[in-house]
Amino acid sequence: MLAFLGRVGLTDYVYAPKNDPYHRDRWRDPYPPDARAQLGELAAAARAAGVRMHFAISPGGTMVYSDSLDYRTLRRKLADVGDLGIAHFALFFDDVPPRLSHAADRERYADLATAQAELINRLAADLRSEGATLTVTPTTYTDAWGDQLYARRLGELTDATVPFFWTGADVVSPMITAADGDRWHGLLGRRVLIWDNYPVNDFARWRPFLGPFRGRGPSLGRSIGGLVSNPMNEAHASMLPLATLAQYARAPGEYDPDVALARAADDLFGDAAGAVLTLQEVWGSPADQLNVFDPVYLPGRPIDSAAVETALATVRGAIQGLRAAGERNGLAQAVGEELTPMYRATEERWRSIRSDVRYLHERGVLRYDVSVDRLRIPFLERPRTIDGRLEGLETPWVALTHPNAAGQVRAALMRDTAWLYVVVDVDVPVRRVAEGEQVGDADHLALVLQGDGATDRYHLAADDLVLLFPAPRAEVTTVMVAQVQRYEGFMAKYMADNRGMTFGEFHLTTFGQPAAADRVAGIRYAARRSAGGYVAEIRVPLRSDHQQRLSLTVTTSEGEQRPTYGLASRNYPTNPATFVQLVW
DSSP: OHHHHHHHHHHHEEOOOTTTTTTTTTTSOOOOOOHHHHHHHHHHHHHHTEEEEEEEETTTTTOOTOOHHHHHHHHHHHHHHHHHTTTTEEETTTTOSSSSOSHHHHHHHHSSSHHHHOOOOOOHHHHTTTTOOOEESSSSSSSSSHHHHHHHHHHHHSSTTTBBBBBBBBOOOSOBHHHHHHHHHHHSSSSSSSEEOOSSTTTTTTTTOOSSSSBTTTTGGGGGGGEEEOOOSSSHHHHHHHHHHHHHHHOGGGOHHHHHHHHHHHHHGGHHHHHHHHHHHOOOOTTTSOTTTTTHHHHTEEEEEHHHHHHHHHHHHHHHHHHGGGGGGGHHHHHHHHHHHHHHHHHHHHHHHTOOEEEEEEEEEEEOOOGGGGGEEOOOOSSSSSOOOOTTTOOOOEEEBTTTTTOOOEEEEEEOEEEEEEEEEEEEEOOOOOTTGGGOOOOOOOEEEEESSSOOOOEEETTOOEEEEESSSEEEEEOOOOEEEEEEEEEHHHHHHOOOOOOOOOHHHHHEOOOOHHHHHOOOOEEEESSSSEEEEEEEOOOOOSSEEEEEEEEOOOOTBBOOOEEESOOOOOOOOGEEEOOO
């Protein structure tokens, strides 16, 4: 990849993989010898290609800003990396709690921006004295969410020569113009660097993005300090869109996406260009547009059987053509091998859906049978006491499931004239919320109450209520976090399409608002430790205007995993199209 960047004229490479534990989770630890040697090889390859390599570190999740030992640890880590010949560094504060987590920091700093600014200024000055540079990703890094007052304050307090990354109007921005750049310049007090989340596909791992860069204004360069692209894990497939970015960067005023794509395919793939362009046409539509395979992966949408079959056959033929290129075109062969697992996974998922009895076949269209996820619940003659005890409970239990976990989780649901009662019995050892953690950080259960009765809505709206309840710290716990959540744009698709998604502080504080008093009036929760785990009991008001639709999930800690057990046959707690409907 570094050699490719040098050939096409792209100048910088930012090393920031979140699956490198020494970049984020274990940022305090030095690289062990083998990993350090590999990093050194990478730095040498960058120098050979004429590419500037930036080493990024992401300490914001656990760092104590006021702790001088933490700062010295950070400096030692960067000095050790710098000894490999790296002179450009980046400090990443993305996707971390938007508030000060540690008591010592809350005592010293007025807010998160003040703490981060002090760190940035000190580190930038120390690096500058050694001939090195620093770039920063702030905690609010897009227009789509986050506290822009934080961003403005961070810009005011921070050395204006330190560049900031910004992703645009959204995390994945369909359009970025010079006016956008001017607006961010005004907000942060500097010309920003665009962190362009294209062609990355971590939010839709089932398909590659092979199309050209689009929607980047011809005069964007006058208002920003530069642009970096976040590519796919599929390095060779990423080269096609990256080659169009190189064309745009050289002459943005003359850039035509379709012409750039054809030229890049010709230059990179030669006589195999037709096959890769076919894949792009069928499979590689822009991230903000629905793809023919989207309904196969996004639960709730009707699926056009003939369109999916035709697209699969086309993709299969194009991949076979690329893989057959063999020695005469190593890049084509490599792309074919990279995309084969995606194709096979999509084909397998399609076959499983076609044979799934929960889907109805109607004139060539498959629709999920929502009646499968209806649960009839009994009526109670007398109100139930909420105390976390199972005594006197005669209602049938329903198993909560997870495809790859071995624990036992079950629930009982019932109602009276005014209240819905939910009892959960978790037979899994408990990791409780520790000091400084939020409810979503450790074992917890989430009850999401849909605000309407729609069965074809794929993202949470402003009337949907999210209730988070922790596993008990001691014998009894009676704590609740209640928010209304609303997702739009990129996050609406990402959350609706992500089976393993759970709620945590980032989502609650970023996309949530405190629930109105009338929505939470009368809600009760009690949980008690049990021999194998814990028992939790919840009471919530019944909605009078429709039968209740809900998601119930229990997140546990089993070994190194954090499996989430779900009540419905489909477990997408942020996608109302997959919710259970209670009937009586």
